[in-house]
Amino acid sequence: MICFKNTHVGYKTSLFEINDLCLYTGKMYLLAGKNGTGKTTLLKSLVRSIPLHGGRIELNGNDLHQLEKRMLPQLVAFVESRFNGIPFLTLKDYISLGRSPHTNAFGRLKESDTQKTLEVMTLLNITDYQDKFTDELSDGIRQLGAIARALVQEAPVLLLDEPTAFLDFENKDLLMKTLKEIAVSQNKCIICSSHDLDLSIELALSTLAVSSKENKLVLLESPQNKQEIIGLIC
Amino acid sequence: MKYRIHFFLLFSAFALVLISVLHLFVGQIPLSFADFSAAFFKNSPLSTNELLMREFRIPRLIMAIVGGGGLALAGMLMQTLFNNPLAGPYVLGINSGSSLLVALSTLTGFTFLGTQLNIVFAAIVGAFIFGMIILLFSLSVKSHISLLLIGLMLGSFTFAVVSILELSAAAEQFKSFAVWGMGSLQQVEMSQVPLILLFFLGSVLSSFLLIKPLNMLVLGEDSAVMLGLSLRKTRILIISVTALFTGLITAYCGPIAFVGLAVPNITKLVFRTQQHAWLIGGNLIIGALFLVSCDVLIQYLEETVHLPLNALTSIIGAPFVIFILIKKVR
Numbered sequence: 001m002i003c004f005k006n007t008h009v010g011y012k013t014s015l016f017e018i019n020d021l022c023l024y025t026g027k028m029y030l031l032a033g034k035n036g037t038g039k040t041t042l043l044k045s046l047v048r049s050i051p052l053h054g055g056r057i058e059l060n061g062n063d064l065h066q067l068e069k070r071m072l073p074q075l076v077a078f079v080e081s082r083f084n085g086i087p088f089l090t091l092k093d094y095i096s097l098g099r100s101p102h103t104n105a106f107g108r109l110k111e112s113d114t115q116k117t118l119e120v121m122t123l124l125n126i127t128d129y130q131d132k133f134t135d136e137l138s139d140g141i142r143q144l145g146a147i148a149r150a151l152v153q154e155a156p157v158l159l160l161d162e163p164t165a166f167l168d169f170e171n172k173d174l175l176m177k178t179l180k181e182i183a184v185s186q187n188k189c190i191i192c193s194s195h196d197l198d199l200s201i202e203l204a205l206s207t208l209a210v211s212s213k214e215n216k217l218v219l220l221e222s223p224q225n226k227q228e229i230i231g232l233i234c
Numbered sequence: 235m236k237y238r239i240h241f242f243l244l245f246s247a248f249a250l251v252l253i254s255v256l257h258l259f260v261g262q263i264p265l266s267f268a269d270f271s272a273a274f275f276k277n278s279p280l281s282t283n284e285l286l287m288r289e290f291r292i293p294r295l296i297m298a299i300v301g302g303g304g305l306a307l308a309g310m311l312m313q314t315l316f317n318n319p320l321a322g323p324y325v326l327g328i329n330s331g332s333s334l335l336v337a338l339s340t341l342t343g344f345t346f347l348g349t350q351l352n353i354v355f356a357a358i359v360g361a362f363i364f365g366m367i368i369l370l371f372s373l374s375v376k377s378h379i380s381l382l383l384i385g386l387m388l389g390s391f392t393f394a395v396v397s398i399l400e401l402s403a404a405a406e407q408f409k410s411f412a413v414w415g416m417g418s419l420q421q422v423e424m425s426q427v428p429l430i431l432l433f434f435l436g437s438v439l440s441s442f443l444l445i446k447p448l449n450m451l452v453l454g455e456d457s458a459v460m461l462g463l464s465l466r467k468t469r470i471l472i473i474s475v476t477a478l479f480t481g482l483i484t485a486y487c488g489p490i491a492f493v494g495l496a497v498p499n500i501t502k503l504v505f506r507t508q509q510h511a512w513l514i515g516g517n518l519i520i521g522a523l524f525l526v527s528c529d530v531l532i533q534y535l536e537e538t539v540h541l542p543l544n545a546l547t548s549i550i551g552a553p554f555v556i557f558i559l560i561k562k563v564r
Contacts, residue, residue: 047460073462086452089508100450100461107446133506153461 001025001060002046002157002189008054009042009217016215017055023191023208025156028183029219030200031193033210033233039193042210042217043159046191047078059157073101077150081162083142085135091145092130095121098149113152120151124178140171147175151182158182160192164199172196176203197226209233239505239512243519250299250523257295257526258287260533265291289424296427297419298529299522300434301483301490306501306521307441308479309494310513314448315472317455318378319562320555322495323361323480326381327388329491331364331477332357332484333415337396340411341403354433358481364388365473417488417544419529430486437478441514444471448510490525491544492551497521499558 004018015038023029033039044050046057048065057064059075067075077098086094099113109117121127124144129137134145143163150158160179164172176192176199183190191208194200200207200223207220209232223229259265265287272280273288280288305323312321312328323329335356371384400408414421422430447468450458459465483490501516502508528550532541 049456049460069464070462073460078460080457086508088502088506089452093508094453097450097453097461100446100463103446105443105446107449 003058004055004217005058006055007045007052007057009038009045010053011041011050012053014053014215015041016210016217018217021217021219023189025189026184026187028180028190028192028203028205029208030197030205031191031208031210032195032197032200032229033193034212037210037212037233039210040161043078043161043191043193046157046159047076048072070101073153073155075155076157076159077153077155079146079150079158079160079163081165083134083146085133085137085142087133087135089134090131091126091134091137091141092117092121094134094145095130095148095152098152101153116152116154117148120148123151123182124148139166140168140175143167143171143175147179151186156188158188158190160190162193162195164194164196172199176200180205197229200229201226239507239516242504243512243515246516246519246523250519250526253523253526253530254295254299257298257530257533258291260530261291262533262536290420293422293424293427294419294529295526296431297422297487298526300430301419301487302493302497302521302523302525303518304434304437304479304483304521305490305494306497306517306524307438307514308476309496310498310501310510310517311441311444311448311472311476312494313498314451314510315469316372316378316381317451318381319499319558320378320382320495322492322498323476324489324491324493325495325555326368326385327392328361328364328368328476328480329484329489330389330392331360331362331367332481333360333489334364334392334395335360336414336485337399337411340414341396341399341407354429354482354485357485358477361481361484362474362477365477369469369473414488415544416542417490417547419487419525419543422486426486430482433478433482437475437482438514438518440471440475440478442511444468444475445510445514447471449508452508487543489544491548492554493521493525493547496551496554497524499554 001022001024003022005020007018008014009016009018031039041050045052052065096109096117099109099116100107103109103113121130124147126141126144126148129141134142164175167175179190179192180203182188204222207223207229209218209220209229211218211232218232220229258270263286265283269283269287272284273292276284309322312323312326313319336353339352339356367388368385372381375381375384400411447463450461450463455465497520498517501513501520505512505516507513528543528546532543532546535541
């Protein structure tokens with residue numbers, strides 16, 4: 001459970017504030033907002049890449065920014081908007097690196113680590129590509145790989161920064177549906193920023209809208225149509 | 235996948251053994267296997283040939299292996315740290331740091347420790363200081379090429395300072411420094427070998443301790459940090475190990491160009507993996523193989539033309555850099 005307490009999101013200046021808001025596991029939230037309103041900044045604040053401008057964020061009751069540094073990867077996983085692939089790095093090796101927070105000082109993979117990697121690859125249907133190099137995969141498979149890497153981290157909170165931005169319609173659809181299923185089946189709190197409001201209505205996602213008029217983050221539990229969200233963010 | 239790596243690892247190890255044997259017996263004066271075993275096991279006074287084997291051929295071979303393997307590993311460490319296939323101890327000016335401090339101490343007569351340790355110490359400290367300078371620059375420079383240019387500038391700067399020092403130095407010191415600057419594997423005596431091996435093996439072991447951070451760095455610094463990597467600690471550790479390798483080798487052999495840049499690229503192309511446990515082993519063996527082969531060539535051609543080591547590795551290495559620029563960086 002993530003709770004925001006008078007949180008001011010922003011690096012040098014406060015971009016927007018979140019008064020009193022809690023997000024729960026087992027749910028997927030769509031983060032909507034115009035370009036430059038601070039969606040990525042919010043996600044990066046949640047992985048502590050960027051400090052908060054004010055207030056605090058609580059993770060299961062503990063102040064996120066007081067947590068021990070090495071605990072964080074076991075609680076929050078982050079998927080960047082685009083993974084370009086790395087030469088000579090196989091998909092399996094890439095996903096296995098997501099186990100790093102759980103492995104010993106040499107990064108040695110135990111039986112349970114390889115098991116988890118295989119399990120997630122099976123879930124996302126990418127086992128066929130495990131020995132392919134990541135720079136030789138299609139954008140869709142590569143993005144699934146990036147999500148797989150975050151999933152094997154086994155963190156209860158999963159953040160995705162516009163994961164569908166570079167995908168075609170079919171892949172977009174598949175990806176968002178899979179994510180929603182994972183939120184429920186693996187009891188995760190998934191926050192996914194996207195401009196794809198249609199898909200969010202179709203999948204009946206709760207929406208976090210950055211209102212650029214009031215500079216506030218507003219939670220719409222079940223928006224009925226696109227206009228409702230657009231009205232808020234514009 | 236694994237079979238490919240095993241095959242090439244065994245194959246190159248086998249090639250290294252063969253070329254090493256060739257290296258021991260290729261020189262102008264033909265030596266026998268009896269001389270070789272005598273060099274190790276005979277206590278009574280040695281014949282000229284046996285002495286030649288013990289004091290020249292064997293240390294020279296060991297330096298070729300240490301130099302090749304060590305520089306290749308140092309190059310691999312830097313390439314992974316900076317996520318840049320063009321990085322290497324020579325092009326980034328880490329060698330220059332060693333040269334500068336060695337020049338300061340040999341040409342001015344100023345010593346830190348007094349003994350033969352002095353040059354090693356100066357070279358390692360110099361390499362570490364320049365490594366930290368490059369690291370600081372890398373924080374504000376985004377382009378692969380810019381970092382390379384900064385390395386070149388460090389080199390030019392060092393060259394200028396060294397020239398000034400050379401002019402004011404005594405003739406004998408000047409000559410010994412000039413010879414050192416050409417790079418050679420022949421300046422080491424048997425009595426120095428244990429210390430060199432100790433430093434070398436220590437650095438190799440330290441590299442193995444860095445396997446996990448290195449593998450994580452392949453993902454890029456941001457992702458690695460989000461997976462729990464302590465960036466500051468990792469950077470300093472990698473620079474320290476690089477400085478140990480580079481300083482040690484530069485102290486005893488002088489600057490050797492491009493081995494640290496070329497070999498890690500070749501190793502990656504051959505092994506086709508990003509797992510550093512394999513890459514460390516591969517770089518050690520292929521680096522050693524490369525430098526021993528170069529030295530065999532130098533000895534073989536000795537009667538016709540005198541090839542300084544640094545000149546030979548540059549002749550092979552410089553075109554290779556251009557090749558990588560065209561193929562990978564553009």
